[in-house]
Amino acid sequence: MPARTGQQFVEGLRKQPRDVWIAGGRVDDVVTHPAFQNVVRSIAALYDLQHDPARRDEMTYVSPSSGERVGLSFLPPRTRDDLVRVRRMMKIWSDYSGGMLGRSPDYLNRAVMAFAAAADYCGENDPRFAQNVRRYYDLVRERDLCLTHTLINPQANRSVGPAGQPDPQLAASVVRESDRGIVITGARMLATLPISDEIMVFPSTLLRGQDEDRPYAFAFAIPCGTPGLRFLCRETFDPTGTAFDYPLSSRFEEMDAVVIFDDVLVPWERVFLRGDVERANKAFSATGAVAHMAHQVVTKNIAKTEFILGLASLMVDAIAIEQFQHVQGKIAEIIYYLEAMKAFARASEADAAIDRWGVMTPAWPPLDAARNMFTWMYPRMIEILQLLGASGMMARPTKADLDSELRPLIDKYFQAARMPAAERIRLFRLAWDVALSSFGTRQVIYERFFFGDPVRMQMATFGSYDRQPCVDRVREFLAREAEAEEAPATTPASKG
Numbered sequence: 353m354p355a356r357t358g359q360q361f362v363e364g365l366r367k368q369p370r371d372v373w374i375a376g377g378r379v380d381d382v383v384t385h386p387a388f389q390n391v392v393r394s395i396a397a398l399y400d401l402q403h404d405p406a407r408r409d410e411m412t413y414v415s416p417s418s419g420e421r422v423g424l425s426f427l428p429p430r431t432r433d434d435l436v437r438v439r440r441m442m443k444i445w446s447d448y449s450g451g452m453l454g455r456s457p458d459y460l461n462r463a464v465m466a467f468a469a470a471a472d473y474c475g476e477n478d479p480r481f482a483q484n485v486r487r488y489y490d491l492v493r494e495r496d497l498c499l500t501h502t503l504i505n506p507q508a509n510r511s512v513g514p515a516g517q518p519d520p521q522l523a524a525s526v527v528r529e530s531d532r533g534i535v536i537t538g539a540r541m542l543a544t545l546p547i548s549d550e551i552m553v554f555p556s557t558l559l560r561g562q563d564e565d566r567p568y569a570f571a572f573a574i575p576c577g578t579p580g581l582r583f584l585c586r587e588t589f590d591p592t593g594t595a596f597d598y599p600l601s602s603r604f605e606e607m608d609a610v611v612i613f614d615d616v617l618v619p620w621e622r623v624f625l626r627g628d629v630e631r632a633n634k635a636f637s638a639t640g641a642v643a644h645m646a647h648q649v650v651t652k653n654i655a656k657t658e659f660i661l662g663l664a665s666l667m668v669d670a671i672a673i674e675q676f677q678h679v680q681g682k683i684a685e686i687i688y689y690l691e692a693m694k695a696f697a698r699a700s701e702a703d704a705a706i707d708r709w710g711v712m713t714p715a716w717p718p719l720d721a722a723r724n725m726f727t728w729m730y731p732r733m734i735e736i737l738q739l740l741g742a743s744g745m746m747a748r749p750t751k752a753d754l755d756s757e758l759r760p761l762i763d764k765y766f767q768a769a770r771m772p773a774a775e776r777i778r779l780f781r782l783a784w785d786v787a788l789s790s791f792g793t794r795q796v797i798y799e800r801f802f803f804g805d806p807v808r809m810q811m812a813t814f815g816s817y818d819r820q821p822c823v824d825r826v827r828e829f830l831a832r833e834a835e836a837e838e839a840p841a842t843t844p845a846s847k848g
Contacts, residue, residue, distance in 0.1 A: 354421050354422060355411070355412050355420075355423050356496040357400055357403055358393075358399045358400040359396070360496075361392075361396050361399045361496075362396055364497075365382055365549070366381070366383055368549065368575060368577040369577055370382070370546070370576045371577075372582075372585065372609070373584050374585040374588065375387075375588075382547045386588070386592045387590060387607065388607065390590055390602055390603055391547060391590075391603070391604060391605055394449065394453065394603050395453075395456070395457070395498060395545075395547065398448060398453075398456060398457065399496070401445065402423060407444070410441055410444065411423070411441055411444065412424055413427055415493065422493050422496065423461065423493070424438060424441040425442060425457070425458035425461040425465075425648075426464075426465055426489075426493040428468075428469050429704075429713075432701055435700075435704055435714055436701055439647065439697065441458070442458045442648050442651045443651050443655060446652045446654070446655035446656070447655050449603070450655065450656060451656025452656070453604050454606065454652060454802070455545040456652075457548075458648055459645060459652075460499040460500075460501055460645075462645050463552070463554075463645050464488065464492050464493075464499070464552070466641035466644045466713075467624065468486050468489030469639075469640070469709045469710065470638070470639035470641075471485040471486045473638055473639050473709075474624045474625055476631070477628045480620065480623075481624050481625060484621055484622065484623060484624055485624050488573055488622070492550070495549075497549040498548045498549050498550075499548050499549065499550050500544060500546060500548040500550075500551050501543065501552040501553070501554055502541065502542065502543045502553055502554070503540070503554050503804075504541045504556065504558075505541070505558075505568070506523060506539050506541060506610070507541070508522055513559065513560050513562070513564070513565060514565065514568045515562075515565060515567075521538045522538060522539065524536050524537070524539060524540045524568070524611075524613050526568075527615070532619060533617050533618045533619040534572075534618050534620075534626065535617055535618070536553075536613040536615075536616045536618060537613055538612075539610055539612045539613070541610055541611075542609070543583060543608070543610075543611045544607065546583040546607055546609045547607070549575065549576060550573055550574065550575050551573065551575075551576055551581070551611065552572075552573045553570070553572050554571055554636075555632030555633065556568065556632070558633075561629045565629050566628075569625065569626070569627055569628055569629045569631075569632035570626050570627070570632065571624040571625040571632065572623045572624055573624070574616070578616055579617075580615050580616040580617070581613060583609040583611060584609055585609040586607070586608055586609070588607065589601055590605040590791075594751045596778060597750050597751055598785055598789070598791075599778075600789075601785055601789055601791040604791075608794075642716075643715075644714070646714075646716075646719040646720070646722070647697070647719060649719075649803075650693060650696055650697045650719060650722045650723070654693045654694055656730070657686065657690040657693055657729075657733070658690060660734075661683070661687065663782060663783055663786065664682070664736060664737060664740055665683060666779055667737070667740050667744075667779065667780070667783060668683065668740060669770055670769065670771040670775075670776055670779060671769055672768075672769035673740070686733055686736060689729045689732075692722075692729075693722060693726070695718075696721060696722035697722070700714035700715045700716075700722075702715075703715035720813055723802065723809070724806065724809055724813065726799060727801075727802070727809075730795075731796050731800065734787045734796055737783055737787040738788070741783050741784075741787070744780050745780060745783060745784050745787070747780070748777055748781045754774060762777075
């Protein structure tokens with residue numbers, strides 16, 4: 353099968369029922385359930401973009417195995433131009449949602465590509481695993497599957513590892529093995545987009561390297577309809593209203609779920625890592641997967657920041673506040689954030705290098721800086737929207753109000769300096785959905801913790817960044833000054 357259409361994505365969901373629960377009830381069909389139907393349509397629209405004749409070469413490439421055109425987000429980059437090409441494809445998908453779909457399929461497509469290129473890393477754990485990873489990449493690419501993933505153990509007692517919990521099977525672990533595969537019991541957080549075709553259960557990077565952690569060290573991928581696999585979702589942030597009233601919530605509510613494994617059999621051919629704590633902890637960095645995933649994330653961040661800048665600028669223009677210095681300063685601040693993200697992306701591509709697996713991998717330091725800085729940039733941009741909108745965020749009648757006998761009053765009292773009432777209301781409802789709705793506040797916490805605990809991330813940067821050249825330069829400077837102080841003063845030649 354070549355790159356899928358949206359309809360083929362929807363049909364794939366219908367063919368694979370899964371055990372999804374929300375609000376105390378089991379979901380019969382995610383395609384039609386009110387909590388999922390709208391995001392299903394949005395993901396389907398992304399797949400349809402691959403079939404725009406004008407964008408064929410931007411969105412797809414020819415598969416080396418089937419000769420069919422497949423999604424460009426699966427491309428293993430060999431040159432810097434390949435990285436740019438992939439970024440442009442990912443930007444088209446990100447622009448569709450204004451960056452609000454953080455788990456669009458390209459995010460994990462980049463991870464699967466990197467793991468497959470570095471399959472020998474998994475093969476060092478078990479020779480079978482290298483071929484497993486390669487076959488899985490081919491499967492996902494050729495069938496254009498949509499993936500979710502889960503990384504983190506449940507938040508119970510954070511002071512001890514998974515084996516130290518009152519119930520050692522609280523966190524997902526291998527409870528037994530057989531000729532057929534491994535059996536997993538326990539839970540994992542946090543699977544976003546449970547309407548995916550498959551789930552990748554990546555190795556946790558927080559294991560402490562002790563023998564007792566070996567049952568928790570694994571990586572595998574299975575269909576979301578696998579027996580014993582259950583998704584327990586939070587309440588939906590899609591109020592099932594109109595796109596006028598909830599322009600983002602009604603389209604891009606991805607949903608988050610805790611994944612519960614109840615004696616789930618993972619066939620050996622789907623296992624990528626098993627029992628090697630150190631290898632599991634280092635898998636993302638050693639394979640280059642984290643760099644390619646971060647490349648997608650920075651692309652998404654650019655789209656999201658552009659969306660916020662455009663929204664803020666429209667608000668400023670609508671109510672004619674551009675003459676105020678503090679307003680200009682706030683818009684300028686968003687511009688700085690945008691240009692920083694764009695510079696990080698370009699620097700990562702300009703400084704990219706072929707890794708040990710033969711893949712052109714974007715430079716890590718600018719991507720690491722980008723992903724860490726966005727954890728505070730995005731909440732600040734949301735604060736700026738709140739400050740610009742002020743009480744106007746609350747003055748937002750619904751579509752039903754506009755269609756009622758109150759329309760003449762609304763047209764009079766809700767107009768803006770440069771925008772009629774209906775347009776102003778639509779604009780400010782969008783701003784509210786970004787900055788104040790449950791959907792919008794979820795986006796804030798999502799960006800704060802996109803890659804995990806920001807403090808741990810900063811600690812990782814502190815430990816891994818090569819600061820020695822900078823230290824050496826300062827030492828050389830100090831030594832040069834010391835030499836100047838110790839040198840004998842020269843006596844000026846006398847004039848005779």
